[in-house]
Amino acid sequence: MLVAVDGSETARAALRFVRIVHRPDDVHVGLLHVLPAPMASGGRRRRRSAANREPGQDPRPADADPVLADAAAVLGDTGRPVEQLVSEGDPAREIVRIAEDRDVDLVVVGARGLGAHNRDS
Numbered sequence: 001m002l003v004a005v006d007g008s009e010t011a012r013a014a015l016r017f018v019r020i021v022h023r024p025d026d027v028h029v030g031l032l033h034v035l036p037a038p039m040a041s042g043g044r045r046r047r048r049s050a051a052n053r054e055p056g057q058d059p060r061p062a063d064a065d066p067v068l069a070d071a072a073a074v075l076g077d078t079g080r081p082v083e084q085l086v087s088e089g090d091p092a093r094e095i096v097r098i099a100e101d102r103d104v105d106l107v108v109v110g111a112r113g114l115g116a117h118n119r120d121s
Helices: 009-020 065-075 091-101
Strands: 002-004 029-035 082-088
Touching (some): 002 009, 009 065, 029 091, 065 082
């Protein structure tokens, strides 16, 4: 199970759902926070995840730590390991890419988050 979090109230609601839903013992939970990618040359955004960073780069940008800490607190102690993941790029694309790469069976997201598409509405 992959839970995409961005610090929004709808992401917290999704986490509360995950906390109470019955999960078999073999279901692992991954918390994913997607950061906007830095601008690459030519004005195009480039994708950079922990898996494809340059050697020596911090795999967990400081910007993600408070969001993931809050998400873990909302989820609470499940008695099972919870993996915290950080990626950079377009949130929708990164959520799908990571879910496919990890062969995730269920992706949980809030109905409306704090991404760039929603800030002006």
